[in-house]
Amino acid sequence: MAQYREQMAALKSPASSSLKLGPVKIPRAAEVLANQLREEIVGGRLSDGDMLPNERELTESSGLSRSSVRDALRMLELEGLIATKQGRNGGSRVCKPGRDTIVKTVSLFISSRRTRRVSLVEARGAIEPTAAMLAAKHRTDEDLARIQEKHAAMVAGIDDLDRFLRGNLDWHMAIVHASHNDLLIAFMESISHAVYDVTNDETLNPPEVRQQVVRIHGRITDAIEKQDPAEAKRLMERHVTAYAEFLGMS
Amino acid sequence: MAQYREQMAALKSPASSSLKLGPVKIPRAAEVLANQLREEIVGGRLSDGDMLPNERELTESSGLSRSSVRDALRMLELEGLIATKQGRNGGSRVCKPGRDTIVKTVSLFISSRRTRRVSLVEARGAIEPTAAMLAAKHRTDEDLARIQEKHAAMVAGIDDLDRFLRGNLDWHMAIVHASHNDLLIAFMESISHAVYDVTNDETLNPPEVRQQVVRIHGRITDAIEKQDPAEAKRLMERHVTAYAEFLGMS
DNA sequence: CCTGCATTAAAGGTCTAATATTTAGTTGAC
DNA sequence: GTCAACTAAATATTAGACCTTTAATGCAGG
Structure with missing residues (x-):
């Protein structure tokens, strides 16, 4: 305790010279x-x-x-x-801090700053193409199975907005997980919920858009199956920028 | 307090049926x-x-x-x-949580998990091309001035590893700030220190690499000045993947 | 032998109340 | 008017008690 008091005192001791110092x-x-x-x-x-x-x-x-x-x-x-x-x-x-710590922090940041939709989509657009590339490079067979499973779930739920969006989210997260990069996984987990909330709207997901989403998801899934990083990245990039532009117009 | 005790009791009340429940x-x-x-x-x-x-x-x-x-x-x-x-x-x-909260959390995550160098560079590779593109799109004149200033500082310090890396870091961060995307800024701030530490080594920055880095930094700076998003992105992508490959070989 | 219950000890969880410290305003001498 | 001393209001810290949870232990009855 005495030790502590000394530290306190030292911190508050007057800077008698003309040193300029911050708070x-x-x-x-x-x-x-x-x-x-x-x-x-x-x-x-x-x-x-x-x-x-x-x-x-x-x-x-x-x-x-x-x-x-x-x-x-x-x-x-x-x-x-x-x-x-x-x-x-x-x-x-x-214990080592887990991704959930990051997720909580970033989620708070997003919701309390009312981060704009466009910023969220931009951030996603930064992460996902790289994640898709890494997934194609490093995926295991279980990763692939999971991605295909989620894709199938989304296709099956294409007429139900909730199921469609849920499947969409799961598919994207499955890909990011397949990248085996903890940082990208944490970042993506942090923003994916917010992206989900912000796109959870019938008018933002008309049938023709859903069809198109399913088509390109299929192609990306294939590229990851074939372990073609460049193709996976290219397609994912097109996918997210296409959706970003669609949002920008609406 | 009575309220609290009730909640406690409720939580511990026996689930008399055969419900399977988690922890x-x-x-x-x-x-x-x-x-x-x-x-x-x-x-x-x-x-x-x-x-x-x-x-x-x-x-x-x-x-x-x-x-x-x-x-x-x-x-x-x-x-x-x-x-x-x-x-x-x-x-x-x-008060609204600031980026520093995210930075602290992610930094802890990185250091206590001993995140591998390749993961850091991958994450940076995800963020920076998009950031460069957005910077070219949204930069203000002050943003540009700052970027050019940091570039000049790096050029001036090319023979001093510390000054070179410090200038390098500042230039990259200046670009990310010019993207005006709070999430990307926070993510990049979070990993940039770790990236700096991990590349702070004479052998990872031989003179010929520094020369090349300065050259491409110049071209990216120009692309941002000319507000050419596609070019900025393309160059930044080449830049980070080139350095990633260089690290991969060493 | 082993099962199941009661006991107990060790740890964190909570409460109360007092004291210390910091800081903004207020007052008064000059 | 200005500066110093005082006062009031808030958090910071301490001290010590008691409560609750949990695991180990021991013991009785199968």
């Missing part, structure tokens, strides 16, 4: 501790699956109060770096 | 409150700049303890949905 960040106790623990984790001294000391021990060794310790643990938990379990033999276990 | 999520008091407040915010009943009730009021109206209320506020703060200020007239003010 001073005053960290809270919990943040300081969280930073230390985070450093231990990403620095590799604590690895996946290890247990953190329990709250009371941390309280002692840090010199902070239990509330502050708990605040720090909550932060790490929200960051997806630890998972906390109640009960005997419970405690905080280190 | 039961047991929310904590603070989470429940956080969810309610988050809903108020993203649902639009509280908008950017509004003040939340202070902690004691929330304590009263929620029936929870102050610790739980504070836990909830901390969560929202970490999500970037509120900013809390100490002191008189302090409190929690609603």
Whole structure:
């Protein structure tokens, strides 16, 4: 605790000289501790699956109060770096953050900024062609089966907007997953729900558009089956820009 | 509080029938409150700049303890949905989450999963061509000036690896900013530092590669100046895939 | 032997209440 | 009028108690 107070004091000490300095960040106790623990984790001294000391021990060794310790643990938990379990033999276990952490953050970003439809479609247009190319390059047989299955589901549901859009979403996500690139998967998962919501409208999916979508999806699926990266990318690019232009006109 | 206990009890009530159900999520008091407040915010009943009730009021109206209320506020703060200020007239003010929230999350994801270099470069390869295209389409004069400035800085620092890479990074980010697409900017900011770290190596940037990089950067800058989206995209695509292949060989 | 129940211990979850610190306004001396 | 001291209102932190959950343990009865 004394340690902490010193840090505080140092931060607030007057800059008596004429140094121009930006706004001073005053960290809270919990943040300081969280930073230390985070450093231990990403620095590799604590690895996946290890247990953190329990709250009371941390309280002692840090010199902070239990509330502050708990605040720090909550932060790490929200960051997806630890998972906390109640009960005997419970405690905080280190774990690698999953894609869901990214998805939550980006989803909040999108919905609270009311990101425009065009921005979403642009972002999708950036990710999907590359994802399709990588899928064609790296797909396994299970990946392919999944993609074909989702495509079939969409074709079967072409007359039902909900089923059609659901199948559409699933097909796109199956392709991105087949890229085996965690970052692209996370980004795409983050925006796909928003894209779904924003295109969930009868007028944005008239029958002739659906027909065309199904046709090109089929061709892309084939290109991935044949493991033709360039073709998969080219077709996917045409597909997303075509739909973007269609949206732009409506 | 009584309310909360009821929820708990309901969650644990025996499913007397033979329903198969997944692992039961047991929310904590603070989470429940956080969810309610988050809903108020993203649902639009509280908008950017509004003040939340202070902690004691929330304590009263929620029936929870102050610790739980504070836990909830901390969560929202970490999500970037509120900013809390100490002191008189302090409190929690609603704010839109910024890109930095995404950047932090994704950076943690990358570093704690030890994401492979190739994945990073693939993700960059997805984002940048589209960003270049959008930059050519939507750039302002200030955007262009900034891009040209960063390009000049890189050229000037071509013999100093640090300056070269720093200029490289800045140029790429300037282009992405000129796309005026918040999602692409956030994604690119998230990975650019990692890409920088991962390519910060003399052997990955021999003189002849630097020369070539500068040349094509110049052409891309020109395409953006001339507002030629297709050309900007084509060149950027060639640029990133060329570097990806160079990395793949080394 | 093994099943099932009660007990217990260890951990996190919650509540209360007090104290410390920060910050914006207010007042008063000059 | 201006600056310093004071005051009030808010969050930050601490302390300690009690509650709830969970797993291990032990024991009784099959």
